[in-house]
Amino acid sequence: MTENGSPVIEIRDPxxxxxxxxxxxxxxxxxxxxxGAQSVDWxxxxxxxxxPGIAASDSDAATDxxxxxxxxxxxxxxxxxxxxxxxxxxxxxxxxxxxxxxVWNWMSTKWYVRPMMAQQSDLNARSARAISDLAQWHELxxxxxxxxxxxxxxxxxxxxxxxxxxxxx
Amino acid sequence: MRVHQICVxxxxxxxxxxxxxxIDARLRAWGFETYIYAQHIAPELASxxxxxxxxxxxxxxxxxxxxxxxxxxxxxVRYFQAARGRRLFVYHNITPASYFRGWSRELELLCDIGRRxxxxxxxxxxxxxxxxxxxxxxxxxxxxxxxxxxxxxxxQQSLFEAVPVDQALLGRLQAEGTVNFLAxxxxxxxxxxxxxxxxxxVYHRAINPRSxxxxxxxxxxxxxxxxxxxxxxxxxxxxxxRSPGQALGGTLKAYYQAADLYLCASLHEGLCVPLVESMHxxxxxxxxxxxxxxxxxxxAGVLFTRLGYAEVAEMxxxxxxxxxxxxxxxxxxxxxxxxxxxxRVEARLRHILARLGVLSV
Numbered sequence: 001m002t003e004n005g006s007p008v009i010e011i012r013d014p015x016x017x018x019x020x021x022x023x024x025x026x027x028x029x030x031x032x033x034x035x036g037a038q039s040v041d042w043x044x045x046x047x048x049x050x051x052p053g054i055a056a057s058d059s060d061a062a063t064d065x066x067x068x069x070x071x072x073x074x075x076x077x078x079x080x081x082x083x084x085x086x087x088x089x090x091x092x093x094x095x096x097x098x099x100x101x102x103v104w105n106w107m108s109t110k111w112y113v114r115p116m117m118a119q120q121s122d123l124n125a126r127s128a129r130a131i132s133d134l135a136q137w138h139e140l141x142x143x144x145x146x147x148x149x150x151x152x153x154x155x156x157x158x159x160x161x162x163x164x165x166x167x168x169x
Numbered sequence: 170m171r172v173h174q175i176c177v178x179x180x181x182x183x184x185x186x187x188x189x190x191x192i193d194a195r196l197r198a199w200g201f202e203t204y205i206y207a208q209h210i211a212p213e214l215a216s217x218x219x220x221x222x223x224x225x226x227x228x229x230x231x232x233x234x235x236x237x238x239x240x241x242x243x244x245x246v247r248y249f250q251a252a253r254g255r256r257l258f259v260y261h262n263i264t265p266a267s268y269f270r271g272w273s274r275e276l277e278l279l280c281d282i283g284r285r286x287x288x289x290x291x292x293x294x295x296x297x298x299x300x301x302x303x304x305x306x307x308x309x310x311x312x313x314x315x316x317x318x319x320x321x322x323x324x325q326q327s328l329f330e331a332v333p334v335d336q337a338l339l340g341r342l343q344a345e346g347t348v349n350f351l352a353x354x355x356x357x358x359x360x361x362x363x364x365x366x367x368x369x370x371v372y373h374r375a376i377n378p379r380s381x382x383x384x385x386x387x388x389x390x391x392x393x394x395x396x397x398x399x400x401x402x403x404x405x406x407x408x409x410x411r412s413p414g415q416a417l418g419g420t421l422k423a424y425y426q427a428a429d430l431y432l433c434a435s436l437h438e439g440l441c442v443p444l445v446e447s448m449h450x451x452x453x454x455x456x457x458x459x460x461x462x463x464x465x466x467x468x469a470g471v472l473f474t475r476l477g478y479a480e481v482a483e484m485x486x487x488x489x490x491x492x493x494x495x496x497x498x499x500x501x502x503x504x505x506x507x508x509x510x511x512x513r514v515e516a517r518l519r520h521i522l523a524r525l526g527v528l529s530v
Contacts, residue, residue, distance in 0.1 A: 008477035009471065010472040011471050012466075013498070024487075032375060040370070040371055040375050044404055122226075129222055135244075
Protein backbone atom coordinates (compact mmCIF):
# COMPACT_ATOMS: atom_id res chain seq x y z
CA MET A 1 0.00 0.00 0.00
CA THR A 2 2.96 2.31 0.43
CA GLU A 3 5.33 3.13 -2.37
CA ASN A 4 8.82 4.53 -1.96
CA GLY A 5 8.59 3.77 1.79
CA SER A 6 6.63 6.93 2.61
CA PRO A 7 3.16 6.69 4.14
CA VAL A 8 0.03 7.61 2.20
CA ILE A 9 -1.52 9.33 5.20
CA GLU A 10 0.11 12.36 6.80
CA ILE A 11 -1.14 13.96 10.01
CA ARG A 12 0.74 17.06 11.16
CA ASP A 13 -1.16 17.82 14.36
CA PRO A 14 1.44 17.27 17.16
CA UNK A 15 -1.39 16.28 19.50
CA UNK A 16 -1.98 13.17 17.40
CA UNK A 17 0.35 10.25 16.77
CA UNK A 18 0.33 10.63 12.99
CA UNK A 19 2.69 7.74 12.12
CA UNK A 20 0.77 5.32 14.37
CA UNK A 21 -2.57 6.34 12.83
CA UNK A 22 -1.09 5.99 9.32
CA UNK A 23 0.22 2.49 10.20
CA UNK A 24 -3.10 1.45 11.69
CA UNK A 25 -4.96 2.69 8.61
CA UNK A 26 -2.54 0.82 6.35
CA UNK A 27 -2.98 -2.41 8.34
CA UNK A 28 -6.74 -2.07 8.32
CA UNK A 29 -6.70 -1.55 4.55
CA UNK A 30 -4.63 -4.74 4.14
CA UNK A 31 -6.96 -6.69 6.46
CA UNK A 32 -10.05 -5.52 4.57
CA UNK A 33 -8.35 -6.42 1.30
CA UNK A 34 -7.49 -9.91 2.62
CA UNK A 35 -11.05 -10.45 3.82
CA GLY A 36 -11.96 -9.94 0.21
CA ALA A 37 -13.43 -6.67 -0.82
CA GLN A 38 -14.61 -8.31 -4.04
CA SER A 39 -17.19 -5.66 -4.53
CA VAL A 40 -14.40 -3.27 -5.52
CA ASP A 41 -13.27 -3.48 -9.14
CA TRP A 42 -9.64 -2.50 -8.53
CA UNK A 43 -8.85 -2.56 -12.24
CA UNK A 44 -11.26 0.33 -12.71
CA UNK A 45 -9.15 2.40 -10.33
CA UNK A 46 -5.92 2.39 -12.25
CA UNK A 47 -4.83 5.96 -11.59
CA UNK A 48 -4.99 7.12 -15.15
CA UNK A 49 -6.16 10.64 -15.72
CA UNK A 50 -9.44 10.92 -17.52
CA UNK A 51 -8.94 11.03 -21.27
CA PRO A 52 -9.74 14.37 -22.82
CA GLY A 53 -11.53 14.30 -26.15
CA ILE A 54 -9.60 17.09 -27.85
CA ALA A 55 -6.14 16.78 -29.37
CA ALA A 56 -3.70 19.30 -27.94
CA SER A 57 -0.51 21.05 -28.89
CA ASP A 58 2.53 21.66 -26.72
CA SER A 59 3.91 24.45 -28.88
CA ASP A 60 4.18 27.82 -27.22
CA ALA A 61 5.84 29.86 -29.91
CA ALA A 62 2.67 31.06 -31.58
CA THR A 63 1.62 33.55 -28.92
CA ASP A 64 4.99 35.16 -28.39
CA UNK A 65 4.67 38.64 -29.81
CA UNK A 66 7.72 40.49 -28.51
CA UNK A 67 6.89 43.96 -27.23
CA UNK A 68 3.18 43.82 -28.15
CA UNK A 69 1.87 43.91 -24.60
CA UNK A 70 4.26 46.66 -23.58
CA UNK A 71 3.41 48.79 -26.61
CA UNK A 72 -0.31 48.39 -25.93
CA UNK A 73 0.23 49.49 -22.34
CA UNK A 74 2.17 52.48 -23.59
CA UNK A 75 -0.63 53.29 -26.04
CA UNK A 76 -3.18 53.34 -23.23
CA UNK A 77 -0.76 55.30 -21.03
CA UNK A 78 -0.39 58.01 -23.67
CA UNK A 79 -4.06 58.17 -24.55
CA UNK A 80 -4.78 61.19 -22.35
CA UNK A 81 -3.60 64.53 -23.72
CA UNK A 82 -1.46 66.51 -21.26
CA UNK A 83 -1.24 70.29 -21.28
CA UNK A 84 2.33 71.59 -21.52
CA UNK A 85 3.79 73.30 -18.49
CA UNK A 86 5.04 76.84 -19.08
CA UNK A 87 8.64 77.74 -18.28
CA UNK A 88 10.73 80.88 -18.73
CA UNK A 89 14.49 81.38 -18.62
CA UNK A 90 14.15 85.17 -18.27
CA UNK A 91 15.88 86.28 -15.07
CA UNK A 92 13.78 88.01 -12.40
CA UNK A 93 10.63 88.43 -14.56
CA UNK A 94 10.51 84.75 -15.51
CA UNK A 95 8.00 83.61 -12.83
CA UNK A 96 5.75 86.57 -13.65
CA UNK A 97 5.77 85.71 -17.37
CA UNK A 98 4.97 82.09 -16.54
CA UNK A 99 2.09 83.13 -14.28
CA UNK A 100 0.67 85.47 -16.94
CA UNK A 101 0.89 82.78 -19.62
CA UNK A 102 -0.86 80.31 -17.31
CA VAL A 103 -3.70 82.74 -16.63
CA TRP A 104 -4.03 83.61 -20.32
CA ASN A 105 -3.97 79.95 -21.31
CA TRP A 106 -6.54 79.06 -18.67
CA MET A 107 -8.86 81.86 -19.85
CA SER A 108 -8.43 81.20 -23.55
CA THR A 109 -8.80 77.43 -23.50
CA LYS A 110 -11.28 76.73 -20.71
CA TRP A 111 -14.53 76.79 -22.75
CA TYR A 112 -13.29 75.75 -26.17
CA VAL A 113 -10.00 73.84 -26.29
CA ARG A 114 -10.25 71.84 -23.07
CA PRO A 115 -13.61 70.18 -23.86
CA MET A 116 -12.14 69.16 -27.21
CA MET A 117 -9.03 67.81 -25.43
CA ALA A 118 -11.26 65.78 -23.12
CA GLN A 119 -13.17 64.41 -26.11
CA GLN A 120 -9.93 63.50 -27.84
CA SER A 121 -8.51 61.86 -24.68
CA ASP A 122 -11.68 59.82 -24.30
CA LEU A 123 -11.56 58.78 -27.95
CA ASN A 124 -7.87 57.86 -27.63
CA ALA A 125 -8.49 55.76 -24.51
CA ARG A 126 -11.42 53.91 -26.04
CA SER A 127 -9.50 53.30 -29.27
CA ALA A 128 -6.57 51.95 -27.28
CA ARG A 129 -8.94 49.66 -25.37
CA ALA A 130 -10.45 48.40 -28.65
CA ILE A 131 -6.98 47.71 -30.08
CA SER A 132 -6.06 45.93 -26.86
CA ASP A 133 -9.16 43.72 -27.13
CA LEU A 134 -8.33 42.96 -30.76
CA ALA A 135 -4.79 42.04 -29.74
CA GLN A 136 -6.16 39.59 -27.18
CA TRP A 137 -8.30 37.90 -29.80
CA HIS A 138 -5.32 37.84 -32.12
CA GLU A 139 -3.31 36.00 -29.45
CA LEU A 140 -6.14 33.53 -28.90
CA UNK A 141 -6.57 32.98 -32.64
CA UNK A 142 -2.84 32.41 -33.03
CA UNK A 143 -3.01 29.67 -30.42
CA UNK A 144 -6.06 28.14 -32.08
CA UNK A 145 -4.30 28.19 -35.44
CA UNK A 146 -1.29 26.51 -33.87
CA UNK A 147 -3.47 23.77 -32.45
CA UNK A 148 -5.31 23.29 -35.74
CA UNK A 149 -2.01 22.98 -37.60
CA UNK A 150 -0.90 20.32 -35.12
CA UNK A 151 -4.14 18.40 -35.62
CA UNK A 152 -3.90 18.75 -39.38
CA UNK A 153 -0.36 17.37 -39.37
CA UNK A 154 -1.54 14.48 -37.19
CA UNK A 155 -4.47 13.73 -39.53
CA UNK A 156 -2.23 13.92 -42.61
CA UNK A 157 0.21 11.47 -41.02
CA UNK A 158 -2.64 9.08 -40.24
CA UNK A 159 -4.01 9.42 -43.78
CA UNK A 160 -0.57 8.65 -45.20
CA UNK A 161 -0.39 5.52 -43.04
CA UNK A 162 -3.83 4.37 -44.23
CA UNK A 163 -2.93 5.01 -47.87
CA UNK A 164 0.32 3.09 -47.44
CA UNK A 165 -1.52 0.17 -45.83
CA UNK A 166 -4.03 0.13 -48.70
CA UNK A 167 -1.23 0.14 -51.26
CA UNK A 168 0.42 -2.85 -49.58
CA UNK A 169 -2.84 -4.79 -49.42
CA MET B 170 -7.57 59.54 -1.25
CA ARG B 171 -9.16 57.53 -4.05
CA VAL B 172 -8.63 53.77 -4.27
CA HIS B 173 -9.68 51.88 -7.39
CA GLN B 174 -10.03 48.09 -7.48
CA ILE B 175 -10.24 46.24 -10.79
CA CYS B 176 -11.12 42.55 -11.10
CA VAL B 177 -12.31 40.26 -13.88
CA UNK B 178 -15.71 39.34 -12.49
CA UNK B 179 -17.95 40.59 -9.74
CA UNK B 180 -20.34 37.72 -9.16
CA UNK B 181 -21.83 36.25 -5.97
CA UNK B 182 -19.94 33.26 -4.62
CA UNK B 183 -16.73 34.13 -6.44
CA UNK B 184 -13.72 34.14 -4.09
CA UNK B 185 -11.95 37.02 -5.85
CA UNK B 186 -15.13 39.10 -6.07
CA UNK B 187 -15.78 38.51 -2.36
CA UNK B 188 -12.24 39.64 -1.51
CA UNK B 189 -12.68 42.83 -3.54
CA UNK B 190 -15.90 43.64 -1.67
CA UNK B 191 -14.30 42.86 1.72
CA ILE B 192 -11.31 45.10 0.98
CA ASP B 193 -13.65 47.81 -0.28
CA ALA B 194 -15.66 47.72 2.97
CA ARG B 195 -12.46 48.15 5.07
CA LEU B 196 -11.13 50.94 2.87
CA ARG B 197 -14.38 52.86 3.16
CA ALA B 198 -14.38 52.42 6.92
CA TRP B 199 -10.86 53.86 6.98
CA GLY B 200 -11.98 56.95 5.08
CA PHE B 201 -10.89 56.20 1.52
CA GLU B 202 -12.99 57.10 -1.50
CA THR B 203 -13.36 53.76 -3.27
CA TYR B 204 -14.41 52.45 -6.65
CA ILE B 205 -14.75 48.89 -7.99
CA TYR B 206 -14.57 47.91 -11.65
CA ALA B 207 -15.03 44.56 -13.40
CA GLN B 208 -15.34 43.11 -16.88
CA HIS B 209 -18.30 40.87 -15.92
CA ILE B 210 -20.79 42.24 -13.39
CA ALA B 211 -23.68 40.26 -11.91
CA PRO B 212 -26.96 42.26 -11.94
CA GLU B 213 -27.17 42.22 -8.13
CA LEU B 214 -23.80 43.99 -7.90
CA ALA B 215 -24.44 46.54 -10.65
CA SER B 216 -25.02 49.32 -8.13
CA UNK B 217 -21.58 48.81 -6.53
CA UNK B 218 -19.41 47.79 -9.46
CA UNK B 219 -18.73 49.71 -12.67
CA UNK B 220 -17.57 48.44 -16.08
CA UNK B 221 -13.75 48.31 -16.14
CA UNK B 222 -13.46 50.88 -18.94
CA UNK B 223 -14.91 53.47 -16.51
CA UNK B 224 -11.48 53.47 -14.87
CA UNK B 225 -9.89 55.12 -17.91
CA UNK B 226 -10.44 58.76 -16.78
CA UNK B 227 -8.38 57.99 -13.63
CA UNK B 228 -5.44 56.47 -15.50
CA UNK B 229 -3.20 59.52 -14.98
CA UNK B 230 -4.24 60.36 -11.42
CA UNK B 231 -0.85 60.13 -9.73
CA UNK B 232 -2.27 60.53 -6.22
CA UNK B 233 -4.65 57.53 -6.57
CA UNK B 234 -4.05 53.90 -5.63
CA UNK B 235 -4.98 51.11 -8.05
CA UNK B 236 -5.48 47.62 -6.61
CA UNK B 237 -5.49 45.17 -9.49
CA UNK B 238 -6.81 41.65 -8.85
CA UNK B 239 -5.41 39.08 -11.25
CA UNK B 240 -6.85 35.58 -11.48
CA UNK B 241 -7.59 35.25 -15.18
CA UNK B 242 -6.35 37.04 -18.26
CA UNK B 243 -8.32 40.14 -19.20
CA UNK B 244 -7.47 43.12 -21.43
CA UNK B 245 -7.74 45.41 -18.39
CA VAL B 246 -4.14 44.40 -17.51
CA ARG B 247 -3.17 47.26 -19.83
CA TYR B 248 -4.80 49.72 -17.41
CA PHE B 249 -2.65 48.33 -14.65
CA GLN B 250 0.46 48.62 -16.80
CA ALA B 251 -0.38 52.18 -17.83
CA ALA B 252 -1.66 53.59 -14.52
CA ARG B 253 0.47 56.45 -13.19
CA GLY B 254 -0.57 56.33 -9.53
CA ARG B 255 0.54 53.81 -6.92
CA ARG B 256 -0.15 50.25 -7.99
CA LEU B 257 -0.85 47.18 -5.85
CA PHE B 258 -0.98 43.87 -7.72
CA VAL B 259 -3.00 41.08 -6.10
CA TYR B 260 -2.31 37.61 -7.50
CA HIS B 261 -5.06 35.05 -6.93
CA ASN B 262 -3.25 32.46 -9.04
CA ILE B 263 -3.97 31.29 -12.55
CA THR B 264 -4.39 27.54 -13.04
CA PRO B 265 -1.59 26.18 -15.25
CA ALA B 266 -2.96 25.85 -18.78
CA SER B 267 -1.86 22.20 -18.98
CA TYR B 268 -4.76 21.18 -16.73
CA PHE B 269 -7.22 22.32 -19.39
CA ARG B 270 -5.28 20.85 -22.31
CA GLY B 271 -7.65 18.64 -24.21
CA TRP B 272 -10.65 19.65 -22.11
CA SER B 273 -11.28 23.27 -23.00
CA ARG B 274 -9.34 25.21 -25.62
CA GLU B 275 -10.81 28.50 -24.43
CA LEU B 276 -9.70 28.04 -20.81
CA GLU B 277 -6.35 26.59 -21.84
CA LEU B 278 -5.64 29.66 -23.95
CA LEU B 279 -6.82 32.16 -21.35
CA CYS B 280 -4.74 30.51 -18.61
CA ASP B 281 -1.76 30.26 -20.93
CA ILE B 282 -1.86 33.92 -21.91
CA GLY B 283 -2.62 34.91 -18.32
CA ARG B 284 0.53 33.25 -17.02
CA ARG B 285 2.64 34.54 -19.91
CA UNK B 286 1.52 38.08 -19.10
CA UNK B 287 2.72 37.88 -15.47
CA UNK B 288 6.36 38.89 -16.15
CA UNK B 289 5.17 42.09 -17.87
CA UNK B 290 3.31 43.16 -14.71
CA UNK B 291 6.28 43.28 -12.37
CA UNK B 292 6.69 47.06 -12.43
CA UNK B 293 4.32 47.79 -9.57
CA UNK B 294 4.81 49.28 -6.09
CA UNK B 295 3.86 46.05 -4.31
CA UNK B 296 2.63 42.61 -5.37
CA UNK B 297 0.75 40.34 -3.02
CA UNK B 298 -0.47 36.76 -3.16
CA UNK B 299 -3.37 35.44 -1.13
CA UNK B 300 -1.09 32.64 0.04
CA UNK B 301 2.65 32.12 0.42
CA UNK B 302 2.34 29.64 -2.44
CA UNK B 303 1.00 32.41 -4.69
CA UNK B 304 3.65 34.85 -3.46
CA UNK B 305 6.36 32.40 -4.45
CA UNK B 306 4.84 32.10 -7.91
CA UNK B 307 5.09 35.88 -8.20
CA UNK B 308 8.77 35.79 -7.32
CA UNK B 309 9.32 32.97 -9.81
CA UNK B 310 7.62 35.12 -12.48
CA UNK B 311 10.13 37.92 -11.87
CA UNK B 312 8.53 40.11 -9.19
CA UNK B 313 11.24 41.40 -6.82
CA UNK B 314 10.92 39.39 -3.57
CA UNK B 315 11.25 42.46 -1.35
CA UNK B 316 8.26 44.01 -3.08
CA UNK B 317 5.95 41.08 -2.41
CA UNK B 318 3.70 40.19 0.51
CA UNK B 319 0.80 37.93 1.51
CA UNK B 320 -2.80 38.90 2.19
CA UNK B 321 -5.04 35.89 2.89
CA UNK B 322 -8.64 35.97 1.70
CA UNK B 323 -11.20 37.34 4.13
CA UNK B 324 -13.19 34.29 5.21
CA GLN B 325 -16.94 34.49 4.74
CA GLN B 326 -17.75 33.24 8.26
CA SER B 327 -19.95 36.21 9.15
CA LEU B 328 -21.80 35.85 5.86
CA PHE B 329 -22.55 32.18 6.60
CA GLU B 330 -23.67 33.09 10.11
CA ALA B 331 -25.99 35.79 8.81
CA VAL B 332 -27.71 33.73 6.14
CA PRO B 333 -30.44 31.24 7.19
CA VAL B 334 -29.83 27.64 6.19
CA ASP B 335 -32.10 26.11 3.54
CA GLN B 336 -34.06 24.00 6.03
CA ALA B 337 -35.98 22.07 3.38
CA LEU B 338 -32.78 20.96 1.66
CA LEU B 339 -31.03 20.22 4.96
CA GLY B 340 -34.00 18.10 6.01
CA ARG B 341 -33.92 16.12 2.75
CA LEU B 342 -30.16 15.55 2.98
CA GLN B 343 -30.32 14.37 6.58
CA ALA B 344 -33.47 12.29 6.15
CA GLU B 345 -31.63 9.78 4.00
CA GLY B 346 -29.53 8.72 7.00
CA THR B 347 -26.42 8.28 4.88
CA VAL B 348 -22.80 9.20 5.51
CA ASN B 349 -22.20 12.23 3.32
CA PHE B 350 -18.89 13.11 1.66
CA LEU B 351 -18.64 16.66 0.34
CA ALA B 352 -16.46 18.37 -2.26
CA UNK B 353 -17.13 22.03 -3.08
CA UNK B 354 -15.78 24.15 -5.92
CA UNK B 355 -15.62 24.50 -9.67
CA UNK B 356 -15.87 21.14 -11.43
CA UNK B 357 -12.58 21.53 -13.29
CA UNK B 358 -9.71 19.19 -14.24
CA UNK B 359 -7.21 20.75 -11.78
CA UNK B 360 -9.55 19.73 -8.94
CA UNK B 361 -9.09 16.05 -9.89
CA UNK B 362 -12.73 15.27 -9.17
CA UNK B 363 -12.18 11.85 -10.74
CA UNK B 364 -9.93 10.97 -7.80
CA UNK B 365 -12.58 12.14 -5.32
CA UNK B 366 -15.05 9.83 -7.08
CA UNK B 367 -12.60 6.88 -7.07
CA UNK B 368 -11.78 7.27 -3.36
CA UNK B 369 -15.50 7.50 -2.59
CA UNK B 370 -16.11 4.43 -4.77
CA VAL B 371 -13.76 2.32 -2.62
CA TYR B 372 -15.34 3.60 0.59
CA HIS B 373 -18.86 3.05 -0.77
CA ARG B 374 -18.18 -0.46 -2.05
CA ALA B 375 -15.76 -1.85 0.53
CA ILE B 376 -16.75 -0.05 3.73
CA ASN B 377 -20.15 1.62 3.78
CA PRO B 378 -22.73 1.36 0.98
CA ARG B 379 -25.02 3.76 2.86
CA SER B 380 -22.99 6.74 1.75
CA UNK B 381 -23.30 9.62 -0.67
CA UNK B 382 -20.86 11.96 -2.39
CA UNK B 383 -22.02 15.52 -3.08
CA UNK B 384 -20.03 17.44 -5.68
CA UNK B 385 -21.22 21.02 -5.22
CA UNK B 386 -19.95 23.57 -7.69
CA UNK B 387 -20.43 25.13 -11.10
CA UNK B 388 -19.63 23.17 -14.26
CA UNK B 389 -17.43 25.33 -16.50
CA UNK B 390 -15.82 22.55 -18.55
CA UNK B 391 -18.61 20.52 -20.23
CA UNK B 392 -16.27 17.86 -21.70
CA UNK B 393 -14.77 17.20 -18.26
CA UNK B 394 -18.20 17.03 -16.59
CA UNK B 395 -19.35 14.53 -19.23
CA UNK B 396 -16.26 12.38 -18.59
CA UNK B 397 -17.00 12.43 -14.85
CA UNK B 398 -20.59 11.34 -15.47
CA UNK B 399 -19.25 8.44 -17.56
CA UNK B 400 -16.83 7.51 -14.74
CA UNK B 401 -19.66 7.48 -12.18
CA UNK B 402 -21.69 5.26 -14.52
CA UNK B 403 -18.76 2.92 -15.24
CA UNK B 404 -18.09 2.47 -11.53
CA UNK B 405 -21.77 1.70 -10.98
CA UNK B 406 -22.17 4.48 -8.44
CA UNK B 407 -25.40 5.78 -9.94
CA UNK B 408 -27.40 7.74 -7.41
CA UNK B 409 -24.65 7.66 -4.75
CA UNK B 410 -22.82 10.55 -6.44
CA ARG B 411 -24.80 13.74 -6.78
CA SER B 412 -23.74 16.89 -8.52
CA PRO B 413 -26.31 19.62 -7.88
CA GLY B 414 -24.26 22.42 -9.48
CA GLN B 415 -23.34 25.72 -7.85
CA ALA B 416 -24.83 26.46 -4.43
CA LEU B 417 -24.70 29.77 -2.60
CA GLY B 418 -25.69 31.16 0.81
CA GLY B 419 -28.27 29.08 2.66
CA THR B 420 -28.16 26.26 0.12
CA LEU B 421 -24.39 25.86 0.41
CA LYS B 422 -24.73 26.07 4.18
CA ALA B 423 -27.17 23.13 4.07
CA TYR B 424 -24.65 21.00 2.16
CA TYR B 425 -21.91 21.80 4.69
CA GLN B 426 -24.18 21.13 7.66
CA ALA B 427 -25.41 17.83 6.24
CA ALA B 428 -21.90 16.61 5.39
CA ASP B 429 -19.81 14.26 7.53
CA LEU B 430 -16.45 14.61 5.77
CA TYR B 431 -14.82 17.05 3.37
CA LEU B 432 -12.77 15.30 0.68
CA CYS B 433 -10.36 17.25 -1.52
CA ALA B 434 -8.12 15.69 -4.18
CA SER B 435 -7.21 18.94 -5.90
CA LEU B 436 -3.87 19.05 -7.69
CA HIS B 437 -3.69 22.81 -7.97
CA GLU B 438 -5.04 25.44 -5.59
CA GLY B 439 -3.72 28.94 -4.95
CA LEU B 440 -5.69 28.98 -1.71
CA CYS B 441 -8.49 26.52 -1.10
CA VAL B 442 -11.52 28.45 0.20
CA PRO B 443 -13.79 25.39 0.73
CA LEU B 444 -11.22 24.05 3.21
CA VAL B 445 -11.59 27.23 5.26
CA GLU B 446 -15.37 26.95 5.03
CA SER B 447 -15.19 23.31 6.17
CA MET B 448 -13.14 24.41 9.19
CA HIS B 449 -15.90 26.90 9.98
CA UNK B 450 -18.59 24.19 9.81
CA UNK B 451 -16.58 21.75 11.94
CA UNK B 452 -16.23 19.27 9.12
CA UNK B 453 -13.16 16.99 9.26
CA UNK B 454 -10.99 17.44 6.19
CA UNK B 455 -9.19 14.76 4.23
CA UNK B 456 -7.16 16.38 1.45
CA UNK B 457 -4.44 15.66 -1.08
CA UNK B 458 -1.06 17.15 -0.18
CA UNK B 459 -0.68 19.37 -3.22
CA UNK B 460 -0.08 23.04 -4.13
CA UNK B 461 -1.38 25.45 -1.44
CA UNK B 462 -3.57 22.86 0.31
CA UNK B 463 -1.03 22.05 3.10
CA UNK B 464 -0.47 25.79 3.65
CA UNK B 465 -4.22 26.42 3.91
CA UNK B 466 -4.58 23.62 6.47
CA UNK B 467 -1.47 24.42 8.50
CA UNK B 468 -1.15 21.61 11.05
CA ALA B 469 -4.86 20.83 10.81
CA GLY B 470 -6.82 18.26 8.81
CA VAL B 471 -5.50 14.99 7.40
CA LEU B 472 -3.45 14.81 4.21
CA PHE B 473 -2.90 12.02 1.73
CA THR B 474 0.34 12.12 -0.19
CA ARG B 475 -0.72 9.95 -3.12
CA LEU B 476 -3.58 7.81 -4.33
CA GLY B 477 -3.54 4.75 -2.13
CA TYR B 478 -7.28 4.37 -2.60
CA ALA B 479 -7.77 1.70 0.05
CA GLU B 480 -5.79 3.63 2.68
CA VAL B 481 -7.43 6.96 1.94
CA ALA B 482 -10.86 5.32 2.13
CA GLU B 483 -9.87 3.66 5.46
CA MET B 484 -8.68 7.02 6.77
CA UNK B 485 -12.04 8.53 5.82
CA UNK B 486 -13.76 5.70 7.69
CA UNK B 487 -11.59 6.30 10.76
CA UNK B 488 -12.40 10.02 10.72
CA UNK B 489 -16.08 9.16 10.56
CA UNK B 490 -16.11 6.52 13.29
CA UNK B 491 -13.35 7.35 15.81
CA UNK B 492 -15.01 10.07 17.86
CA UNK B 493 -11.83 11.08 19.75
CA UNK B 494 -9.82 11.42 16.55
CA UNK B 495 -12.59 13.33 14.81
CA UNK B 496 -12.93 15.73 17.75
CA UNK B 497 -9.21 16.45 17.83
CA UNK B 498 -9.05 17.00 14.05
CA UNK B 499 -12.02 19.36 14.17
CA UNK B 500 -10.58 21.20 17.20
CA UNK B 501 -7.25 21.69 15.42
CA UNK B 502 -9.09 22.95 12.35
CA UNK B 503 -10.95 25.50 14.48
CA UNK B 504 -7.59 26.60 15.90
CA UNK B 505 -6.26 27.03 12.37
CA UNK B 506 -9.37 29.04 11.47
CA UNK B 507 -8.33 31.62 14.07
CA UNK B 508 -5.17 32.32 12.04
CA UNK B 509 -7.41 33.22 9.12
CA UNK B 510 -9.87 35.28 11.19
CA UNK B 511 -11.09 38.49 9.50
CA UNK B 512 -9.50 40.66 12.23
CA ARG B 513 -6.05 39.20 11.44
CA VAL B 514 -6.52 39.63 7.70
CA GLU B 515 -7.66 43.20 8.34
CA ALA B 516 -4.47 43.91 10.31
CA ARG B 517 -2.51 42.43 7.43
CA LEU B 518 -4.30 44.72 4.97
CA ARG B 519 -3.39 47.74 7.12
CA HIS B 520 0.23 46.59 7.12
CA ILE B 521 0.22 46.33 3.31
CA LEU B 522 -1.35 49.77 2.89
CA ALA B 523 1.28 51.12 5.29
CA ARG B 524 4.01 49.62 3.10
CA LEU B 525 2.50 51.58 0.23
CA GLY B 526 2.55 54.73 2.35
CA VAL B 527 -1.18 55.33 2.17
CA LEU B 528 -2.11 54.35 5.73
CA SER B 529 -0.40 54.30 9.12
CA VAL B 530 -0.47 51.00 11.03
